[in-house]
Amino acid sequence: MASKKIDLPPGVLQPREAVLAMAPYNPPTSGRNDKLRLDFNENTVGASPNVIEYLREHLTESGLAVYPEYDEIRPELADFFGVQADEFTLTNGTDEAIQVLVNTYVDAGDEVLLLAPSYAMYRFYSEVAGAIVREVPYRAEKLAFPLEELLDEIRPRTRAILIANPNNPTGTGTSRAGIEKILARATNAAVLVDEAYYEFSGVTALSLLDDYPNLFVSRTFSKVYGMAAMRLGCLFSQSGNVEFLRKAQSPYSVNSVAVLAARAAIRDQAYIQKYVMEVLAARELLYVGLEKLGVPYYPSQANFVLFQAGRRAIEIRDALRRRGVLVRDRSYEIAGCVRVTVGTRDQIRRFLTELEAIW
Numbered sequence: 001m002a003s004k005k006i007d008l009p010p011g012v013l014q015p016r017e018a019v020l021a022m023a024p025y026n027p028p029t030s031g032r033n034d035k036l037r038l039d040f041n042e043n044t045v046g047a048s049p050n051v052i053e054y055l056r057e058h059l060t061e062s063g064l065a066v067y068p069e070y071d072e073i074r075p076e077l078a079d080f081f082g083v084q085a086d087e088f089t090l091t092n093g094t095d096e097a098i099q100v101l102v103n104t105y106v107d108a109g110d111e112v113l114l115l116a117p118s119y120a121m122y123r124f125y126s127e128v129a130g131a132i133v134r135e136v137p138y139r140a141e142k143l144a145f146p147l148e149e150l151l152d153e154i155r156p157r158t159r160a161i162l163i164a165n166p167n168n169p170t171g172t173g174t175s176r177a178g179i180e181k182i183l184a185r186a187t188n189a190a191v192l193v194d195e196a197y198y199e200f201s202g203v204t205a206l207s208l209l210d211d212y213p214n215l216f217v218s219r220t221f222s223k224v225y226g227m228a229a230m231r232l233g234c235l236f237s238q239s240g241n242v243e244f245l246r247k248a249q250s251p252y253s254v255n256s257v258a259v260l261a262a263r264a265a266i267r268d269q270a271y272i273q274k275y276v277m278e279v280l281a282a283r284e285l286l287y288v289g290l291e292k293l294g295v296p297y298y299p300s301q302a303n304f305v306l307f308q309a310g311r312r313a314i315e316i317r318d319a320l321r322r323r324g325v326l327v328r329d330r331s332y333e334i335a336g337c338v339r340v341t342v343g344t345r346d347q348i349r350r351f352l353t354e355l356e357a358i359w
């Protein structure tokens with residue numbers, strides 16, 4: 001690639017062309033602690049108390065001194081996810097899953113197919129790799145998954161297709177049958193189905209693993225499990241692919257504390273189920289509240305909802321922030337839209353009260 005002449009400040013070393021060209025991604029990462037955090041689709045009440053208890057019991061000085069080992073947790077996680085122990089790799093959050101997948105399959109100049117709008121890190125890692133990114137827009141009508149349009153865009157030189165199901169920020173998803181159509185068409189591509197919000201939608205492609213050698217599924221402990229700070233995820237595929245993923249992955253990218261926490265987290269499914277039920281009830285409450293206020297919204301299969309604030313999107317976000325409630329402006333990608341994370345019913349009542357006051 002010919003190097004582009006850009007005037008850098010004195011003393012700054014010229015970075016790679018791909019890094020120069022990429023758009024910066026700067027999510028708000030500070031000043032959130034004392035607010036009601038309905039902005040990152042996290043678990044709004046925290047991890048299971050069993051996780052902290054387990055860490056207190058099992059975290060030792062000598063344990064912290066050694067590099068992480070994954071052999072013990074692997075069979076337990078495999079069992080939990082219903083796969084073989086060699087059909088996944090642990091990752092430092094979904095973000096590393098995306099990075100490892102791109103590093104394993106995508107060369108500079110290769111084509112990556114994304115949907116728009118979607119999770120920003122798909123574009124981020126594709127651009128770092130120097131890939132050519134093509135995007136298929138979600139349908140204007142209800143922000144529905146554009147299955148036919150996506151199928152039409154798949155070409156022999158498409159090397160990766162990165163999909164969130166359900167999608168962030170639209171909240172909409174596609175069926176397993178839809179995923180199968182993509183897998184059957186995109187035989188030259190690594191197809192990632194990012195299931196960060198699976199627990200809220202109940203739709204998974206994990207059971208298709210044996211049938212499609214081009215399928216990759218990711219799961220995370222950052223959302224319903226309330227462990228975003230731990231940075232833990234799993235990337236699943238057939239064992240032959242997983243060998244190459246691991247080859248392209250740093251050997252110790254997942255830390256021992258996260259591994260310990262995962263064990264306690266998957267054992268407390270009652271906690272997860274209770275939280276999911278609470279969120280689903282709160283989502284209904286949110287719909288009713290938005291309807292009462294006459295605020296249009298997009299029904300969601302996840303723990304967040306996009307609503308229409310028209311030209312006031314940024315103003316509404318800022319006014320809510322001043323009242324101690326954080327939401328995300330998405331108007332830069334879907335005109336007029338603001339995204340609110342669904343937490344508990346009490347939290348949604350508070351959100352609705354604050355929204356009503358400024359609407």
Ligand SMILES: Cc1ncc(COP(=O)(O)O)c(C=O)c1O
Nearest residue numbers: 093094095119164168196220222
């Ligand atoms: C679709 C999607 N995938 C992945 C992530 C991030 O997951 P992790 O914390 O596991 O990197 C997010 C977070 O917002 C997301 O919306």
